[in-house]
Amino acid sequence: MNALERLKSDYPWIQTPLVVGAPMRLIALADMAVEISKAGGIGFIGAGTDVSDLHTHLDNARKLLHSTTLSTNNDTLPIGIGFINWGANLSLTMPLIQQYKPAAVWFFAPSSLDSLADWTNILRHIRPEMKVWVQVGSVKEARDVVQRVRPDVLVVQGTDAGGHGLAQGAGLISLLPEVCDVLAGLTHPEWYAGPVVVAAGGIAEARGASAAMVLGASGVVLGTRFLACPEAKIARGYQKEVLRASDGGQSTARTKVYDTLRGTTGWAESHNARGILNQSYWDAVKGMSNEENMKLYDEEMGKGDAGWGEGARMTTYAGSAVGLVREVKGAGEIVREVRDGTKKLLEGAKAFL
Template sequence: MNTLLNVLSIKHPILQGGMGNISNSILTAAVSEAGGLGTIGAGTLTPDEVEAIIIDTKKRTSKPFSVNVAINVTPYTKEILRLVVKHEVPVATLSAGNPTPYISKLHEHGVKVVTVVASVKQAKKAEDAGADVIVAEGYEAAGINSNLETTTLTLIPQIVKNVNIPVVAAGGIADGKGLAAMLVLGASGVQMGTRFIATKEAPFHPIYKQKIVQATDHDTVIVGRSVGRIRRVLNTSYSQKLLQLEQEGTTLETFNQLTSEDYHILGAIEGKEDQGFMNSGQISGLIDDIPTINELLTQIMNEAKTEINKVSHLL
């Protein structure tokens, strides 16, 4: 069985999660240059916008990166996948929908396919459809999450037990200890989102970065439960406004409008915490610095090796 590193042609078993409409070439390229797999999140960006980011990313790095297509979110799934093929992007990440219709076509053009799942059932279907790598995401993660609310700790070993392709753990990972833990649970690597926000290269608002650095273990909240659209965000005045609307009986339509990517940009890019939301995983309470991407990946790999060696004598 091919390892994750061989399948994706990367140095470190660390993937960057897609970040919707705040995706950019700077962060994507920096992660890939440091040996991980950078990812452009197409979100609801137009094909022209996605193409511009792909072109700029290729100018910044010659190393592999991915384009994440949220199938049931974007109205441009086929158009964006055509761009992946056109620009010879080596990896496509498919999430939020059924990847089956697209995998074989991407394989025809030599594109590796990563699929994001939240259950054993979804993982087995993805493997049967021909996925090369599975990202299994627990509900500790930032942003839109599965209504199943399964934790990463319980999800990973169950999925690993039921599939034969590399499994990447996502949700609740920000350091080498997290990587070591997931490897012991059977994962082949990890995917991180929140940890990459608080880095020097990430072109997000300083207020957003500082709120993650200053966060405690209970500074994220879940919004959207009442309308079946679970999203984990930082606990800000805007997220409290959303929770209040839910208590008053808001509709799915209103909730979707107030958590659209426009409000994501207001929070994450413009730093207007009272006018827009800031996605953040539970792991934010463990983040206390803003390193470069290269420093971060080097630190994670060294720490993972140290921690595994540290406990080996206990066995």
């Protein structure tokens, strides 16, 4: 089976080109994941590092999906769950997988390859039909992960991505083809087909999605774009700032400043996060102490939506494609827009031949 056939067989409700919703912690919950899957994409709930209330989100998803007729295999819930592995609790996760039967799990930033192998082996043992997705940010990571755990899907994350990722990275335009070349060397026609590759990072609409497909992806993942949908669990101030910001290479940066201010200290040195620049960032760059900056951040939290903005201090994680996000649109509509637009562009590309 080729990648497309595998996708259609593993996730029978999807339409292609495949559009996936990133598992954004605290933001992509049941509403967003379900709408994305209902539109023929694959939605992921962002469990992140804390799985203590994951059952609530899975319950909600199950209820929202109750009256739908999405085609699935083996009683599967047609959405996935995304974990930030260094902080998530595997023992608490196991019964939830058994109970709710998600179509896929998405792993990101494990503390080690051994720990990634534990998560993969144990959850595959519990539910063999569930697909394992792993997000990586470099050629080395791709090779190591594929050799060690043989994921069903490899999410290749370019440095334009919003939120967390490798501090040092490359954009998809060079990263993706190099990863695909390396993966080709790891496959075997008889016993290992390699993972399906999907692309993440800087893709906000059909043009980026088409480019990613040409570079070797079999589907695309969007995070930042879904910050501007009504299903996102996001403060209005945050969403307004995403709509305001443009020229993402200038208005966002990869930094550890926001993690420091928020007290999210568990991330490895190798990782930081891309967010829209604001006063906290500029003060940190100018040398303000973490203590003072954190105090001001805490004060800003009391301001509600006014706490977000260029001159304000609340964190606005978003990717460098933020300038392409200009309106709030339903998650399902976004999926359909990107999928249909990509189809058109790829068909239109024949005109260049």
